[in-house]
Amino acid sequence: xxxxxxxxxxxxxxxxxxxxxxxxxxxxxxxxxxxxxxxxxxxxxxxxxxxxxxxxxxxxxxxxxxxxxxxxxxxxxxxxxxxxxxxxxxxx
Numbered sequence: 219x220x221x222x223x224x225x226x227x228x229x230x231x232x233x234x235x236x237x238x239x240x241x242x243x244x245x246x247x248x249x250x251x252x253x254x255x256x257x258x259x260x261x262x263x264x265x266x267x268x269x270x271x272x273x274x275x276x277x278x279x280x281x282x283x284x285x286x287x288x289x290x291x292x293x294x295x296x297x298x299x300x301x302x303x304x305x306x307x308x309x310x
Contacts, residue, residue, distance in 0.1 A: 238278070238285065
């Protein structure tokens, strides 16, 4: 059982959601990778502290995984667009 009060747990959950948002909006791939592992740690800690249930923990793990995969795909598309632009400029 957690020794933290409900206000502290609510603040912890709020911070966790902020970290999820930060991971989803990462400016580059290294930042996204770092934020991904930070969020996983926070999710595990939140569950251990009793701030979130095991079901919420599982849902958040799935959410951060999906967000990071989506963001990685965006980075890959941006890199491909830059590559094509560079190739077109070289060909011109």
